[in-house]
Amino acid sequence: MDVFGAIADPVRRELLRRLVRGPARVVDLAADQSISRPAISKHLRILSDAGLVRAEVSGRERHYAIAVEPLAAVDELLRALTIDRAPITAHHLDALDTEVHRAARDRRRSESTSNSAHSKEDIA
Numbered sequence: 001m002d003v004f005g006a007i008a009d010p011v012r013r014e015l016l017r018r019l020v021r022g023p024a025r026v027v028d029l030a031a032d033q034s035i036s037r038p039a040i041s042k043h044l045r046i047l048s049d050a051g052l053v054r055a056e057v058s059g060r061e062r063h064y065a066i067a068v069e070p071l072a073a074v075d076e077l078l079r080a081l082t083i084d085r086a087p088i089t090a091h092h093l094d095a096l097d098t099e100v101h102r103a104a105r106d107r108r109r110s111e112s113t114s115n116s117a118h119s120k121e122d123i124a
Contacts, residue, residue, distance in 0.1 A: 008048035019066040
């Protein structure tokens with residue numbers, strides 16, 4: 001997943017905000033969220049795949065830290081988009097995330113309806 005896809009999710013953005021304050025373990029990050037530790041781990045894996053976090057193993061624990069270098073592309077895009085406009089905020093990114101989920105849901109429903117119609121034609 002690229003950096004833009006990784007930061008599209010509000011949970012992952014919140015994890016990044018938390019990691020700006022310093023490295024943290026999964027258990028610490030999960031304490032700040034209303035989702036499970038395994039779910040936090042999945043989000044961290046996505047952030048890691050995008051290069052946005054690094055994990056350092058310390059004994060049995062992993063300490064996650066933010067990696068800001070990949071955010072340069074986001075900063076560049078946001079600067080280009082805000083030259084003559086109001087800045088893009090977390091509210092805008094949340095709205096984008098909602099629209100992406102809505103479009104995916106509508107596509108699944110459309111495919112389900114299409115598959116159902118084909119099944120009825122096969123019976124007739």
